[in-house]
Amino acid sequence: MGNSAGWIRKAVTCFQRKRLWILNAAFAAGLLVAQPALAICQLVAEAPFAPVMPGEARVWQASLQPDEVQVRYIGHSTFELQTPQGVRIATDYNDTYRPMQTPTIATMNGAHSTHYTFNPDPNIEHLLYGWNPQGGPMDHDITVEDVRVRNIQTNIRGWDGETRRLGNSIFIFEVADLCIAHLGHLHHRLTQDDLTRLGQIDVVFAAIDNSSTLRLDSLMHVLDSIGPALIIPMHFHFAGALQAFVSRASEAGYVVTRAEGPQRLISRSTLPTQTTVYVMLPGGP
Template sequence: MKRVPWAIRAGLRSLAGLFLAVTLADLSLAQATPCHSTPPGQGMAANVPWQDYLPRDRVRLHFIEQSTFVIGTRNVMAVADFAGFISHDPDILPTVITMNSAHLTHKTDRPDPRIPHVLRGWSVDGIPARHRLELPEMVIRNVTTDTLGTYDDQPPVMDGNSVLVFEAAGLCIGHFSHLQTALSPAQQRAIGHLDVAIVPVDNGWAMEPVAMAAIAGGLGAKIIIPSHWFSETTLEVFLSDLSAEWEVVEIDQASVDLSPDTLPATPMVMVLRPGFLPCASPARC
């Protein structure tokens, strides 16, 4: 398996032959659907050191644990699959959280009431979730998917989950949460082109990981970030399955800053190591 540190990312641009053959039908439909938009509207700044020195043309991704990720700009902190905890500092609050209901660790029933925007990705009383939140530096929208009812004794639910798309700093980042079924052509068009895809790779309750990677590649993603791996063994199986076609880049930390000019020329799998956000000051933790 090829592995290189992120520090020599620029050298990867010259590597060839890193292409995943997409065998699922109709994935190319999403390529003609642009993701990027210019977000108007109002939002609340998340004033924490984690974002203080983030350039305005960058997005910071931070892997908290399982499938919880922070997607941050200078003034917006979004948390995907928020399960109630991102830091030992209780005063670090997101601007917006998204949640899913495939099973209990993708949501919380008691989000902090100080969080301005709470987006639930599942249907309520048979009505699918429909979100498009426009903030000054980010647009967040969802595309609903079905759950198979294979965990927590839950029955199958139509529109019971969502893929979340975060548009910021010229990038489109897709968080697949706990995707359990293949995407239809209509869902692919609704998602549109992705630059980065965060995909679950537990190879159990979620969709088969290689097929998941094929979906992400078909949507145009140049970077896949694995989530929802419960052990090093699970992660290694996923990396081994993709290593013949994708470069594997290991980052020895939880965060990475991305922008359009840092995207690789050929697709890669980027491995982040989970960790909570640092406290705003030592006195708070």
């Protein structure tokens, strides 16, 4: 399964690179007209939304290139994604881990209180529940500016050990020629139907706690089945969880690298050719 997924990913990558080359050639020939940029890409040395503590240095991306997505790890399973057109997305939005700025889109999951809130910021334009509080399915497929967000629901276990149907969602973000999936509080291996609906995924945020979500054997099966280029671990609050996952990932032949900070710019041109685990430590809001 893993070899097949890897072959498919390489084939899709070649196709997308060829498509990008054609688009660039079209721009050069004057066949397509570029939209004016809203801002010049620059680095700002001080965050305008929070005081900088003595000795602290913060770098914020003022604007992004059309093929870039900025990812910042807030904590637990909450990430902030920023798109080239300035859409901000917060995953597993909750009362404990929140980005400094109000997100345009916030996704939530129903596992426990660090994955959702009953008191969301009223200024959030699109609040996407990963489960239906009234029971039954909860399907999303929206496009906001330059990002499409959709979900695939999965089951979870309750604290009593019983299955809660459709209690979790995998959220997929399609932006800047990238497909990014946040697995949420995943509790079981994916079916072939799940994988088909996912499509080709480039970047995966995966819970690696080896306890309240998936055990490592099942998690490695899921990651191998998806076949992403980049795996970003999350939800490693249990002692030894990160070390155990890194060991298993290395055994599986994945490259393991550690980030220098809590944020990273991701683009198709910078995706690794070999499946890579990119360990980011939470950086707060």
